[in-house]
Amino acid sequence: MDAQSGLPANWEVRFSRSRKLPYYYNSQTQESQWVPPTNTDGEKLKQYMASKYPPETNTAASGRSEKVRASHLLVKHKDSRRPSSWKQxxxxxxxxxxxxxxxxxxxxxxxxxxxxxxxxxxESDCSSARKGGDLGFFGAGEMQKSFEDAAFALEVGELSPIIESDSGLHIILRTA
Structure with a gap:
């Protein structure tokens, strides 16, 4: 584990010039992803990101944006708003x-x-599954209220408890 960033061994934060966002890169496997890797120390990562990336590139730290970025894993049930998915x-x-x-x-x-x-x-019943659950950035009023409230309440790198919405049940990972 990196003492500064809280990332597991071989992982580092890089910056996407096209999206103007930080992402996570494994130098050993050459894998990259938008969400922090498993076993990341969320608190250390949050402090590292705030110190390394200026507010213009770190919307979660800037306080100037009313948007968050999150990923989710949705499990629908028979009483969900639309009880079907890309899988079933x-x-x-x-x-x-x-x-x-x-x-x-x-x-x-x-x-x-x-x-x-x-x-x-x-495993997600949402079409965002093809992007690892990434929903991108969203602001107030763009998601169902229970989902939005939970996402905005999370710290970057934090995983939610199970959240219920009309779409089904979710776990949410705040990524920015």
Missing amino acids: AEIVRTKDQARELLQNYRDRITAGEISFADLAST
Whole structure:
């Protein structure tokens, strides 16, 4: 673990010139991703980002933007607003089954078994799965209220508890 950034070994923060955003790069595997890797020390990363990146490039630290960036993993159930997904034409699981499934996913992420992005890309019922669950930046009024409130309440790098919305059940990772 890097003592300054809180990132696991071989990971570093790089800056995307095209998107004008920081991202995470593994020098050993040459993998890059927009979300912090599994086993990152969120508090150290937050301090590192605030010290390394000026407010213009770090919207979470600037206080000048009313937008956040987050990724999510959605598990729909039969009572969801649209009980279908890219994975299944008709979702028939109950809300309790969805909650149990999502809690298992959350436990695996927090235990360091799998990264959020890897799990979201295979298990999320949202089309954002193809981007590792990344929803990009969004502001007030752009998401369902329960989801938005939870995302804005998180610190960068923090994972939410299970959040319920009309779309289903989510876990959210705030990324900026």
